[in-house]
Amino acid sequence: MSESNLEEIFIKRSQQKKKTSPLNYKERLFVLSENKISYFDYDPEKKKKKALKGSVDLEKIKCVETVFPDDSAPSERQFPFQIIYDEGPLYIFAKSDEIRKKWIHRIRHVVRFNKDLMQKYHPCFWEDGVWKCCQQVVKQAMGCRVLETRNGGFKQSHRKSRKPLPPTPEEDKPCRPLPPQPPPQQQGPGPGSTVIAEYPYVPQGPQDLELRKDEEYTILEMGDANWWRAKDKYGREGYIPSNYVTEAMNGLERFEWYCKNMNRSQAEQLLKTENKDGGFLVRDSSKAGKYTVSVFSKVSGETTGICKHYNICTTSQGQFYLAQLHNFTSIPELINYHQHNSAGLVSRLKYIMSNRADSAPSPFGLGYGVWEIDPTHLTFIKELGCGQFGVVKYGKWQGQHDVAIKMIKEGSMSEDDFIEEAKVMMKLRHQNLVQLYGVCTKQKPIYIVTEFLSNGCLLTYLRDTLNNPTAIHLLEMCKDVTEGMAYLESQQFIHRDLAARNCLVAANGTIKVTDFGLSRYVLDDEYTSSAGTKFPVRWSPPEVLLYCKFSSKSDIWAYGVLMWEIYTLGKMPYERLNNSEIVDKVSTGLRLYRPQLANERVYSIMSICWRDKPEDRPTFIELVSNVQDLLYEMQ
Incomplete structure (x- = not known):
């Protein structure tokens, strides 16, 4: 065995395919080799490995960390750790803390040059459809705890080769024992904590409580993740939508210049509309967990101006900067400095631009418990x-x-x-x-x-409203759809009719997917093939056309066609073919051509959605990553 390899018998926890599926714990032989971590069925009597059960490519690993064991965990499951990669966390239980430390240290070392190493992670397990540490219900939700070191303290780089490097002093030194893990802490607000209203909320029913922007409220109950029972400063109690409040004195949400969930095109539209030299805002970058400062600048005497976008960078010590040599321990400190000094930016940050008054998120219904509407x-x-x-x-x-x-x-x-x-x-x-x-x-x-979304159907919007869109604007539309579909995928929900006609456009340009799952209940013959099965032929993959086999991978195919619709500004797929011709030709290899507005990188994303075998197509989580990476490069 190579010196760089490791082998160990671990207990592996099975990945949950559904919220209701039971957890399984099985012994596997894990082998760390030059390019991957593989795990095998193992025969303890003959002490030999048997069939390969799975593997993880090292280049896909984003984080390696310990996990807090469950209170009721048996002795053999007291030392868990997690390997986080594109498909989620792989949970492994070591026999001792010493073995666990050895594997974590070695894996961190070999993945230290990976792109997109995570800065935050979940310290507790994903179980029964929820993160036990922070109660988030989306499996791909960003971590709730910041890594004290960047995956072992290794500096990120863009090294492409996996050829072994010569030993480094860090590798040769014995690993210092880690301090004992602190007990898990409550992440985010909990019962008894104080929150601040980011948006006003008018009660929709007798059980609801009014929210006034910037006022404080005390959380009483959080039994429903979407509607919390709260009390205002006058002692009035009722339910509030949880996405309308943020924890007091916590996070960027309390700053007026932070525009959450705003993309580049929306930022430019807001800044140009206000037309103020030095107008600025801070928004989420296309890369998850990163932020961008968008600034508007006008040359003296001119009426038009330009928008510049600056990614907030971090040093190896975790400090933030826009201009090198000007580092800060927090983003608010960075913004405060550049409000008084341009320091390399196109302009000093003079005027806060915010859309909060007009951008309250949709509440989770028409009041707490409302289902049947009068x-x-x-x-x-x-x-x-x-x-x-x-x-x-x-x-x-x-x-x-x-x-x-x-x-x-x-x-x-x-x-x-x-x-x-x-x-x-x-x-x-x-x-x-x-x-x-x-x-x-x-x-x-x-x-x-x-x-209700005021800009209506995406297909009509592409054909009749959108004028001279930029390449970034079109890709941002695709990103919106991938993120909505990734959430559906995480909930084991199949859309079955994903297309531009089934997406809507909000007033700020955000794209939202609608009518998910409704095609199952159609009783007319709009989508009926000659075999009597209902499906949208022009958006369907070979396994649906031939065998009516729907899955999240048939949604992936349809997403590729939807991307094509976006980049052709609403053309009909296979416009010169009828339905029966499409079935014949697509089943034998015909694919849509590259749109003029799509470059090769964009078309390559469409193409991987149209692979013949469903198992060869990516997941929506992988597509989100691909689109985010491309957007980040373009900006």
């Missing part, structure tokens, strides 16, 4: 269009809340099945999904009430 509380204002289920109208709920109302024509939907499924769909919550608010089922036709 149709007399709906006011119909205008028709938005006619979909496969019937007419869609814009309206108001109780005269004040914007909603979209789908009026389901009789005979177009399997209503009973949908109503049962809608209870599950209401629990799906993501900034890039159209929020389902509730249903009206006590009369005919039934209504589906959803969040």
Whole structure:
């Protein structure tokens, strides 16, 4: 065995495929080689490895860290650690802390040149659909604890080769024993903690509590992740939407210059509209966990100006900077300095630009516990269009809340099945999904009430509204869709009808996916093939066209077609072919051509979505990473 290799018998925890699936713990022989970590079935009697059960490429590893063991864990599972890579955490249990330290130290050393090493991690397990440390319900959610050292303190680089390097002094020195792990700490607000309202909220029902922007509230109960019971300073109690508040004195959210979930195109639009020299804001970068300062500058005497975008960088000691030699321990300190000194920027940061007053997120429904909506509380204002289920109208709920109302024509939907499924769909919550608010089922036709997005259907927006989009703007649209779909994928939810016509555009340009899962309940023949199966032929992969086999990988194929729609500004896929010709030609290798607005890198992302075998296509989590990396390079 090579000196760089390690072998050890560990207990491996199986990865949960569904929230309800049981956890399994099995002994495996783990082998660390030059390029990967492999694990094998093991015969303890013959002391030999058997079949390969899986592997992780070293270049895909983003973090290696310990995990707090469960309170009730048996003695053989007291020393867990995690290897985090593209598909999530791999949980492993060592026989002793010494063996665990040895493996963590060695793996950290060999992956120290990997791109995208993580700065934050989850110190506790993902279990039963939730992170036990911070209670987040998305498996791919960013970590809640900052790594004290950057994956072992190794400086990141962009080394492409995995050829072994000569030994370094750090490698030859014995590893100093680590201090004992502190007990797990509560991450984020908890019952009894104080939060500040980022946005105003008007109560939608008697159980709700009004929120006034910038006022403090005390959390009383958090049984529902989306609606917290809280108390205001006057002693009034009620439920508030959890995405409208932030923990007091914690994070960037308390600063007016921080515009969360704003992309580059939206920042430029806001800065140019305000047209103030030195106007600025701080936003999330396209790279997860990083931030960008966007600044507007005008040359003296001119009416037009330019936008510049500066990525906030970090030193190896964890300090922040925009201009080298000007390092700060926090981002607020950095912003404060550049408000008084340009120090290499195009302008001093003079005026805070914020869209908070106009960008409150959609609440998680029309009040706590609202599911069945009284149709007399709906006011119909205008028709938005006619979909496969019937007419869609814009309206108001109780005269004040914007909603979209789908009026389901009789005979177009399997209503009973949908109503049962809608209870599950209401629990799906993501900034890039159209929020389902509730249903009206006590009369005919039934209504589906959803969040209203003022810019309408993405397909129409591409064809009629979007003028001279930049390459970054088009890719940001794709990024929005991938993130919404990655969330659906994490919830084991298949869309089945992903296309530009089933995405909507918000007032600020954010793209949100809608109608996820509804195609299962269609009773008309709009999508019916000659075999009688319903599916959107032009967005379907060979396994659906030939065998009606839907999966998250058929959604991946459809996403590639949706990307093509975006980069052709709304053209019809395979526009010269009819449905039967598409089935024949796509099944034998035909693929959509590269759009003129798409470069080779963008087209390569489309192409990997259209691989023949479903297992060869990426996951949405991998697509998010690909799109983020490309956006980061372009900026």
